[in-house]
Amino acid sequence: MRLQRIIAATATLCCLTALSSCKEGGQPGAPAASPSTSAAAAAGPLAEAQQYLRQFANCDDLSDRPDDPRVPAGDFPKAGQWSVKELGVCSDKVRQGEIVIAVPADMKQFQEGYKKYVLDRIDGGDGAYGLESRVLIGKGFVAFPTSTKTALALVRSDLRVLTCNPGAPVPKGYKREKPLVEHCNLSDFVGSEDGSGSPNLETPQDPAGGGEKLGQPKTGSLGLPRAGSMAELRTLVGNSLDCEKHFSTDPDAVAIESIDYAPVVTGSAPEWGVTGRALCGEPAGAQRARNLSWLDTVVDMKLLQTKAKAAQLADYKDDGKLRETASRLLVGENIAVETNSPSSRRGLYQLQFLYLNCIPGFSAPSGYRLEKSKVEGCVLTNWEPDHPLD
Structure with missing residues (x-):
């Protein structure tokens, strides 16, 4: 019953549900025609992030259009929250998902914003929120893959999954790195309710x-x-x-x-x-x-x-x-x-x-x-x- 979420962003509206995880096949379909790409998206931080992501997964048809139909609907964060200054989306059609890209002005402020959101959701009664995070922290940008298969491909890079739910596991054998905020984790472990994420062969520890x-x-x-x-x-x-x-x-x-x-x-x-x-x-x-x-x-x-x-x-x-x-x-x-x-x-x-x-x-x-x-x-x-x- 664990909630599966995806995150996306528009100029006024973004989806935080991917911060927890995203249900395969639940994404909106790709637009009939290739989305237009602004000059800023084609030659700026979004394009640099796209170039990096393409080394490990498909990231095609980059767009920074707020109304791009590939951007899943949701609630937070809005443009400008968590210091996000640029937002875009590209497609990984091979793995049947999208990748939302956020470029924060201040990465620590972004991580603090995500941590607070997760803890607020837990305090509100959603204790499982963030257990299957799809928030992948890079150098200067954050990627939110809607497909578990895309997330698995991306963690082979230097991207790391940010988890701030105290119960989120990082099994032995996976990398653990220190985030910019306390009581969160950065790792290359991709959790998934349906078992399609990173393999976890540990038995419970006593x-x-x-x-x-x-x-x-x-x-x-x-x-x-x-x-x-x-x-x-x-x-x-x-x-x-x-x-x-x-x-x-x-x-x-x-x-x-x-x-x-x-x-x-x-x-x-x-x-x-x-x-x-x-x-x-x-x-x-x-x-x-x-x-x-x-x-x-x-x-x-x-x-x-x-x-x-x-x-x-x-x-x-x-x-x-x-x-x-x-x-x-x-x-x-x-x-x-x-x-x-x-x-x-x-x-x-x-x-x-x-x-x-x-x-x-x-x-x-x-x-x-x-x-x-x-x-x-x-x-x-x-x-x-x-x-x-x-």
């Missing part, structure tokens, strides 16, 4: 494998919840889930799924290391199911996490993202909860439950928990890039 971060123990765990029975577990999660009035341990009820709610544990619960299971919420009746979640008492946590890892990776492999209707597994010491409700998970994190995350390349920013799981290639965390804690 605290024992690297530097110390706030909120993470050097070894062991900061603590996980436990319960002696299903009744204790129901009481423990009562304020986070719809368990007080709508609760059942009846096998037929527990086996219920709906189009909106899919459990983690399927089939025989003992084969997952689960000894007891309950359903919270209202199963489908006259109306659609509401607030479904599942409670588990666990005798073999390693087995549960092993099978949950396989299910999670199978879901992720299908299209490079997890289904919104699929529950996430939050675990304690001998208990677990399955829910697809972000708000419910926030409450469970307050109870010290942690989410089993097995997505390759996952990392958590400072201040969030990141602990070892029972299985290789997974971590326990309370960081969700799409749904960060307030």
